[in-house]
Amino acid sequence: MEPSPRREQDRAALEAFLLEHNALRVARHGELVESTDHPALLVWSEEEVVGVATYVINGDDCELLTLHARSRFQGTGTALLTAVQAVARRAGCTRLRVVTTNDNVDALRFYQRRGFRLARLRPGAVDENRVELKPEIPTSGAYGIPLRDEVELHLDLVEHDGLHQGVPVDAPGNTVDVPVSRRPNG
Numbered sequence: 001m002e003p004s005p006r007r008e009q010d011r012a013a014l015e016a017f018l019l020e021h022n023a024l025r026v027a028r029h030g031e032l033v034e035s036t037d038h039p040a041l042l043v044w045s046e047e048e049v050v051g052v053a054t055y056v057i058n059g060d061d062c063e064l065l066t067l068h069a070r071s072r073f074q075g076t077g078t079a080l081l082t083a084v085q086a087v088a089r090r091a092g093c094t095r096l097r098v099v100t101t102n103d104n105v106d107a108l109r110f111y112q113r114r115g116f117r118l119a120r121l122r123p124g125a126v127d128e129n130r131v132e133l134k135p136e137i138p139t140s141g142a143y144g145i146p147l148r149d150e151v152e153l154h155l156d157l158v159e160h161d162g163l164h165q166g167v168p169v170d171a172p173g174n175t176v177d178v179p180v181s182r183r184p185n186g
């Protein structure tokens, strides 16, 4: 699974994929941007787009704007994230950042498992985006969690040099021994 940069002829397929995932317009930190105005990496299966990452490079900072996989848990998201990191490093970026939302606990897990650190919390920012920028943002998010706040995560691209990308969940030794607490009077 090798993500490839968007080509001019990919525009229609890219737009259809982003529309399907409600990601044509991205509202974060009080600004609305069109994701198709920015570079994208695509994962194809046969003739079909099955994953997309869009990003913005600004000096030594890279923002991951959107990241979506059509079928989850098949490595598409990891492949795209790894490819964006490589592009960002080649462009001289020292930091990759992403804004997600308070309900997206799967993404919070996904990014933290891959080296991202929690950097900022903007309470009520999604509520403000809904009123001011993007009325189609639902009020209820993943798992029925009220969708209200922005959470920004950062990956230090210097510290994470790209040599240790794997997170083998089932690899031997990748478990944590939790000490069993002693019962009082036990």
Ligand SMILES: CC(C)(COP(=O)(O)OP(=O)(O)OC[C@H]1O[C@@H](n2cnc3c(N)ncnc32)[C@H](O)[C@@H]1OP(=O)(O)O)[C@@H](O)C(=O)NCCC(=O)NCCS
Pocket: 066, 067, 068, 069, 070, 071, 072, 073, 074, 075, 076, 077, 078, 079, 098, 099, 100, 101, 104, 106, 107, 109, 110, 113, 167, 169
């Ligand atoms: C976040 C997202 C891009 C991840 O893409 P993905 O292709 O599913 O990611 P991967 O397959 O590479 O990894 C998925 C994780 O699920 C785990 N997984 C595998 N099979 C699983 C299963 N049956 N059930 C639950 N988790 C499973 C993988 O081990 C991996 O977990 P890890 O973090 O512990 O390694 C994808 O879930 C998505 O499109 N989400 C909706 C959009 C979104 O929230 N994007 C981020 C916005 S900022």
